[in-house]
Amino acid sequence: MDMNTVQAFFNKADAFASHNGMTLTEVCEGYAKAEMLLQPYHMNGAGTVHGGALFTLADFAFAAASNSRGQLALSINSSISIFKGAKEGKLIAEAREVSHSPKLASFEVSVRNEAGHLLATFQGMVYRKSVLLESLLPASEKV
Numbered sequence: 001m002d003m004n005t006v007q008a009f010f011n012k013a014d015a016f017a018s019h020n021g022m023t024l025t026e027v028c029e030g031y032a033k034a035e036m037l038l039q040p041y042h043m044n045g046a047g048t049v050h051g052g053a054l055f056t057l058a059d060f061a062f063a064a065a066s067n068s069r070g071q072l073a074l075s076i077n078s079s080i081s082i083f084k085g086a087k088e089g090k091l092i093a094e095a096r097e098v099s100h101s102p103k104l105a106s107f108e109v110s111v112r113n114e115a116g117h118l119l120a121t122f123q124g125m126v127y128r129k130s131v132l133l134e135s136l137l138p139a140s141e142k143v
Helices: 003-013 015-019 051-067
Strands: 022-028 031-037 071-082 090-100 104-113 118-132
Touching (some): 003 015, 015 022, 015 051, 022 051, 031 051, 051 071, 051 090, 090 118
Antiparallel strands (some): 031 090, 071 118, 090 104
16 A cells, blocks of 8 residues: 555544644654644643643554554554653654564554653554455545
């Protein structure tokens, strides 16, 4: 599957990520990068980025990286460790595949601020279904 198609699919089809201002900026086999410019609605009561916003950004990059081989992959386990907060600027999540088989794959995601400081790490595992991602695309978007 063409990586531009994967990127366009996730930027359009993931309504939750889009609603939260997240954009997939890069994708290749087993890798994806997503970004989010912090907005007031991303903040918790303490005035720093909400843990749920960090998790969602990491999960968005994880979803794109895990589906980048063209086979539908769905999360079966994920966790996050948060080290540092942020109050402004752009956050960047990079997901990398660390292990894969025909049915299971594991990923690590780092979430950093624009200065490159590590804010969180996310680990996730997916189950690969026997469905091609391309089959989920509208006919007008198939390559």
